[in-house]
Amino acid sequence: MLSGEKAQDGGRSATEDAVPAGLKPREFRQNGAATPQRHWLRGDPFATAFFNSLSAIFPQGEAFMVRSMLPWRGKMPPQLDAELRKFVEQEAAHSREHDDMNQAITRAGYDISELEAVIAKLVSRFRGRSALTKLLATACIEHFTAIIAAEILENDWHLEGADQDQLPLWIWHAVEEVEHKAVAYDCFVEAAKDWSAAKRYTLRCAMMLAITASFFVNRTRGQITLLRQDGIGRFAALAGAMRYGFGKGGIGRNILRPWARFFKPGFHPAAKNDHHLIEKGERIFAALQAQQAPAEPAERRKKVRLPKAA
């Protein structure tokens, strides 16, 4: 039963200890010239397809989130406004680096154009929608990216056996997703503070259900598209993708409970303290960076470049 403002979308007051002291965009550039093995994750086509299908949508998806946050710059309380700006910086860098990874996936032999067309179409559905609707969508997507990132950092087996050229990108991205997991949500609560708590709760749950359905259907389709290019039949691809995602220890299975937390009336992303995962990821990332010889700066772009608005 809904009973009060704080009970319905939590708040920083209740979770102050778990809110990171500050976001810190981390400088990271991949070796853009590297071409991964076709199955860069343990030689496993299913594991590779899961991560490749995520990477395929990140450049446009994260650019959408950046565009959704930018109109709120200067309209938030000072600390949140500062976090919003760093959030934008982090997401823009993720978008840029996954664009690079997608070129590498393409060089490894995959055609990801169908996956890119699907995300372009999804993003285009928000054209003309209010700034608050886009902000809400971003807050919901961010819950997804945060729980997937936390799962990857918590359980090492997901990325065990990954190609050393690909691994730092995923660890770096996961750390920053966990770190900024509350920013879009807090911005939404602030931007919608004139709504009743019941309206905020109802609309955020409705948006989350829509985003979940789209994410599940399209990521599954994306994996099947890539697995078909490995010569795997449609039904074997679907069965393998489901087994990989929802079998014992699978990412999809393990994020079900964290996903469901979003629907609690008092939900706040920072209520779950993930600081240890940020620290763990930073240690892994530093070790990986130390292992790697300095990358040749082949055609490295100097500035963050985002895909055009769909």
Ligand SMILES: [Fe+2]
């Ligand atoms: Fe990101």
Ligand SMILES: [Fe+2]
């Ligand atoms: Fe994010």
